[in-house]
Amino acid sequence: MSHRRSRGLGSCLLWPFVAFFRLVAGILILGGRFLVMVLGMVFIFVGVLVSLTIVGAIVGIPLALVGLLLVFRGLA
Numbered sequence: 001m002s003h004r005r006s007r008g009l010g011s012c013l014l015w016p017f018v019a020f021f022r023l024v025a026g027i028l029i030l031g032g033r034f035l036v037m038v039l040g041m042v043f044i045f046v047g048v049l050v051s052l053t054i055v056g057a058i059v060g061i062p063l064a065l066v067g068l069l070l071v072f073r074g075l076a
Helices: 009-050 057-075
Strands: none
Touching: 009 057
């Protein structure tokens, strides 16, 4: 026996709202990934600039690595 959900009047009336909220969720997910990638690129740029000095390399290299990880996370 198969268990099928019956599509009644309620699901027929609510589908525009469900579709709208799915669209908004998709936009937020894509926007979040884009924001993570931009933030990662900024961290890489600032990390490289800071690491041009010997003392700044202590902070700059880990900052650039965190930025690289953020970019990879945004791509995955």
